[in-house]
Amino acid sequence: MKRNPDSVLNVTGRTIYLDDAPEPADMLHGAIVLSPCAHGRFSGIDPAGALSMDPSVRVLVAADIPGQNELGTAVMDEPLLAEGEWHYRGQVVAFVLASNRSLARKAAAVVRLLGVEELPVVTDPRVAFARGDIILSPRTQRRGDPVAAYGDCAVVVEGRVESGGQEHVYLETQGAIALPDDAGGVRLVSGTQSPSGVQNIVARILGLPMNLVEVETRRLGGAFGGKEDQATGWAALAALGAFRTGKPVKIYLNRRDDMVATGKRHPYSSDFKIGLSADGMILAFEADYYQNAGAATDLSPAILPRTLFHAAGAYHIPNVRATGTMCRTNLVPFTAFRGFGGPQGLFVIECAIEKAARALDMDPVEIQRKNLLSDGDTFHYGMPVEDARAKETLESCLAKADYVGLRARIRAFNAEHRDLKRGAAVYPLCFGISFTKIMMNQGGALVHVYNDGSIGVSTGAIEMGQGVGRKIALIAAASLGASIKSVRIESTRTTTVANTMATAASSGADINAMAAKVACDEIRKRLDAIAAARLVVPATKLELRDGRVWRLEGGRHIDAGLSFEELVTAAYDQRIDLSAHGFYATPGLHFDMTTEKGSPFLYHVYGCAVVSATVDVLRGSYRFDDAIIVHDIANSIDPLVDMGQIEGAFAQGLGWAALEELKFDDDGRLISDTLSTYKLPDAHFMPRMQVEFFDKPNPKAVANSKAVGEPPLMYGIAGYFAVLDALKAARPDAPPFYDLPMTPEKVLRFLTDGAQA
Ligand code: LUZ
Ligand code: MOS
Numbered sequence: 001m002k003r004n005p006d007s008v009l010n011v012t013g014r015t016i017y018l019d020d021a022p023e024p025a026d027m028l029h030g031a032i033v034l035s036p037c038a039h040g041r042f043s044g045i046d047p048a049g050a051l052s053m054d055p056s057v058r059v060l061v062a063a064d065i066p067g068q069n070e071l072g073t074a075v076m077d078e079p080l081l082a083e084g085e086w087h088y089r090g091q092v093v094a095f096v097l098a099s100n101r102s103l104a105r106k107a108a109a110v111v112r113l114l115g116v117e118e119l120p121v122v123t124d125p126r127v128a129f130a131r132g133d134i135i136l137s138p139r140t141q142r143r144g145d146p147v148a149a150y151g152d153c154a155v156v157v158e159g160r161v162e163s164g165g166q167e168h169v170y171l172e173t174q175g176a177i178a179l180p181d182d183a184g185g186v187r188l189v190s191g192t193q194s195p196s197g198v199q200n201i202v203a204r205i206l207g208l209p210m211n212l213v214e215v216e217t218r219r220l221g222g223a224f225g226g227k228e229d230q231a232t233g234w235a236a237l238a239a240l241g242a243f244r245t246g247k248p249v250k251i252y253l254n255r256r257d258d259m260v261a262t263g264k265r266h267p268y269s270s271d272f273k274i275g276l277s278a279d280g281m282i283l284a285f286e287a288d289y290y291q292n293a294g295a296a297t298d299l300s301p302a303i304l305p306r307t308l309f310h311a312a313g314a315y316h317i318p319n320v321r322a323t324g325t326m327c328r329t330n331l332v333p334f335t336a337f338r339g340f341g342g343p344q345g346l347f348v349i350e351c352a353i354e355k356a357a358r359a360l361d362m363d364p365v366e367i368q369r370k371n372l373l374s375d376g377d378t379f380h381y382g383m384p385v386e387d388a389r390a391k392e393t394l395e396s397c398l399a400k401a402d403y404v405g406l407r408a409r410i411r412a413f414n415a416e417h418r419d420l421k422r423g424a425a426v427y428p429l430c431f432g433i434s435f436t437k438i439m440m441n442q443g444g445a446l447v448h449v450y451n452d453g454s455i456g457v458s459t460g461a462i463e464m465g466q467g468v469g470r471k472i473a474l475i476a477a478a479s480l481g482a483s484i485k486s487v488r489i490e491s492t493r494t495t496t497v498a499n500t501m502a503t504a505a506s507s508g509a510d511i512n513a514m515a516a517k518v519a520c521d522e523i524r525k526r527l528d529a530i531a532a533a534r535l536v537v538p539a540t541k542l543e544l545r546d547g548r549v550w551r552l553e554g555g556r557h558i559d560a561g562l563s564f565e566e567l568v569t570a571a572y573d574q575r576i577d578l579s580a581h582g583f584y585a586t587p588g589l590h591f592d593m594t595t596e597k598g599s600p601f602l603y604h605v606y607g608c609a610v611v612s613a614t615v616d617v618l619r620g621s622y623r624f625d626d627a628i629i630v631h632d633i634a635n636s637i638d639p640l641v642d643m644g645q646i647e648g649a650f651a652q653g654l655g656w657a658a659l660e661e662l663k664f665d666d667d668g669r670l671i672s673d674t675l676s677t678y679k680l681p682d683a684h685f686m687p688r689m690q691v692e693f694f695d696k697p698n699p700k701a702v703a704n705s706k707a708v709g710e711p712p713l714m715y716g717i718a719g720y721f722a723v724l725d726a727l728k729a730a731r732p733d734a735p736p737f738y739d740l741p742m743t744p745e746k747v748l749r750f751l752t753d754g755a756q757a
Contacts, residue, residue, distance in 0.1 A: 006465075010465070017220075017221050018177065019250075027247065028058070028104075028247050029097065029098060029099070029100055029249075030097055030241055031096045033111045034093065034257070038330040039118070040116055040117060040118050043115030049110035051107075053103065053106065057104075059096050059111060061093075065240060066205075067205045067206050072296065075296075078298065080236050087295035088333070089330075097245065121668045123292075125290040126269055126327070128329050129325055135297050135326035135327075139308060140308075140596065141381050142320060143318070143320045144318050144320065146284035146286045146321050150284055152283060155360055157355045158271070161269070161272065162270075164656075164660075166265035167264050167662055167672075168226030170227070171221040172191060174252075176188055177250045178238035178242035179242060179248045184212060186212070186213055191220055191227060191235075192232065193223050193464065193502045195494050196498065197501075197502060199213045202239045205236045206240065210494075214495050218491040223462070225336030229298055237251055238250065255675065261332065263294065264334055264335065265334065266291050268292065270287055270344070274355070276367070282356075284317070284320075285320050285321075287349075291304055292327060294331045294334045300326045302437050305324075307345035308381075309432055309436070332670075338649065339713050346714055350427065369394060374390070382595075389696065390430055396692070397608035401626075406424055410424055419618050421730040422612065423727070425611055425721030429606055429609070432601035433507060433605060433707045434586055434589055440501045441589055445512065445581065446458045449579070453482070458490040458497050459492070459516050460492060462503040462508070467641035468508040472489055472509065476520050486564070508709070514702045518583060518584055519580040519582030522582070523580050526577065531544065535562060542560065549562040549567060606694075607712065609650070610627070612687070612722055613719065615723060615726040617751055624658075624685070624722065626687050627688070629646065631694060633708060635695065635697045635705050643691060649710065650715045653717065654716035655685075656713070657742060658743070659685060660741060661743055662678070719742070723742045727751070730751060737750060
């Protein structure tokens with residue numbers, strides 16, 4: 001199998017990221033002055049100390065913004081630079097420029113804030129909710145009548161669930177370079193998932209039309225949602241600097257500033273109630289999700305519905321009510337993170353099932369299995385379930401894991417060991433694919449075939465290590481009939497493909513490869529006609545493939561003696577257009593926000609994981625033993641890329657579920673603000689992994705594939721319950737706790753106190 005050529009550049013250190021590009025001699029470097037506490041007022045700043053350090057130093061504040069001081073999209077509540085007040089610790093108050101980076105940082109450190117007055121701080125979403133401090137209105141999705149249905153239930157259990165935030169820890173921190181241009185605009189190189197989004201907001205902030213702001217993104221060293229909206233502020237600061245000084249400006253955050261000043265996955269606090277029949281059929285489910293939105297709206301209104309859509313997980317539940325509220329707190333504005341509110345909702349339903357299984361004295365897998373979605377069901381938001389793969393992937397995963405044998409081995413192990421206890425858990429996945437905001441499901445492409453036969457493909461997709469460029473190249477080559485070697489994926493630019501959406505929602509390849517295919521198919525039609533004329537053979541008897549023209553004769557392919565390059569030269573000689581624009585808008589999506597019903601997704605991704613763990617009962621430490629995953633990949637466009645996405649997403653999900661603890665103190669200060677205090681998954685943390693592709697084709701997406709970026713993150717949820725299962729073996733009568741991540745500290749507290757939630 002061929003490897004993605006990008007991976008060779010990455011491992012040999014030859015990839016050029018934002019901070020690797022050569023710098024113009026007169027470039028200024030930016031550094032940020034951050035608010036020192038979570039909520040406060042100030043009367044101004046005193047830049048004198050900074051300015052006296054060097055003549056190159058400039059200090060920019062809100063008053064220097066020529067346009068609107070506003071980063072918001074859904075709600076206008078996020079200034080680029082704080083004016084008079086700040087609402088979280090790490091909010092940018094001033095932007096300092098100097099001739100080199102270390103000077104800029106030193107100068108930023110001596111900018112003084114004047115008249116500072118600290119104000120009360122709220123960090124808990126339930127406290128914010130109780131005070132009525134919410135963003136927009138709560139949303140409720142419902143079907144049937146859960147309250148009435150509890151009357152028919154043999155067991156009804158309730159509980160509370162906490163899930164922590166998560167830092168993205170993209171390897172490349174946030175940054176941007178801005179170059180002033182002679183038309184009075186700026187050209188930006190931005191570390192963003194959304195160049196058009198940056199273009200739009202920078203134009204607003206500088207008071208320019210969008211055509212005077214050009215944004216280019218070559219690639220990102222990771223993003224995971226952290227650069228969907230939150231790359232914009234850094235680009236806007238660089239643009240402001242270039243606009244004010246007339247010089248190129250670069251900003252590239254150090255790790256701690258990045259961790260303190262940028263948004264992360266939303267922490268949630270939730271309540272559930274679930275009712276089941278005596279044999280484990282789920283009859284009713286209710287949940288209230290208190291989303292900790294942080295101090296500004298950001299993407300929260302798009303993230304909340306994804307939680308509600310995933311309230312019932314991979315299960316058919318006849319009576320559902322799911323209510324979500326965005327609660328405004330004095331923490332950094334929380335943002336997109338792989339899964340986008342899905343994981344938080346999916347964790348709650350699994351907690352409910354775990355608790356119900358205790359009440360019914362069943363293995364949770366019995367409940368999971370009985371209630372899985374199948375064709376003919378309807379999601380609680382009204383979308384018909386089609387081509388469901390929940391049962392097949394679960395059964396195949398249980399078989400692969402020898403689940404019955406695994407349970408028996410765990411029982412035997414636990415009977416023999418007092419100080420070590422083992423556990424296991426199953427997680428069935430169902431994740432909806434498409435942006436929850438229907439407008440966002442569109443993309444464009446521009447394809448040029450150069451007259452030597454080489455090909456340049458531009459789309460709105462951002463390569464961030466996920467291999468979207470590789471997938472687009474494979475689709476473009478196949479569609480043009482060219483060799484993959486002749487395809488280059490161009491840098492993403494607002495001047496080549498305009499009005500694009502963030503590369504997000506797992507749909508980067510679905511949307512952009514499809515747009516590229518539309519353009520390539522158009523050029524291909526023109527080339528086919530030239531080939532037919534030149535070879536004097538009907539086009540139906542010819543096939544252009546892998547860079548050569550083949551004659552089809554009696555089911556065989558015979559080389560027609562014409563290469564892709566020769567064909568292109570012939571087309572060029574005949575003045576045929578060798579370029580085409582493609583556009584794709586995901587078909588069939590609709591959703592009514594007033595009834596909360598519709599079909600918001602093109603399709604769903606299914607799968608299943610079985611994870612096992614061993615807990616050291618004396619120390620509270622544990623290790624994950626094995627993870628068996630059967631993942632609904634459909635037709636894989638590039639199996640190595642997809643395998644990397646599945647393993648990487650699972651590691652990131654397991655990190656969220658068990659290890660990564662985003663800790664704020666009561667004053668709203670992030671305590672885990674470095675990589676020494678914020679622990680990431682590594683090779684020792686990860687279990688042995690066996691991943692199997694469930695490869696039934698998906699006619700709804702390009703090349704019968706399925707989106708892969710986010711769904712496998714959810715398998716990490718199985719890790720939480722594997723440890724909880726081991727804890728049940730250690731202390732069968734202690735009440736369980738649903739407070740993710742499952743850190744060793746929490747495990748030890750449970751084992752010593754018996755309970756904590
Ligand atoms: N971004 C977004 C996303 O704007 N809308 C979405 O539905 C979404 N889903 C997942 C990840 N990012
Ligand atoms: Mo997103 S969470 O940028 O797919």
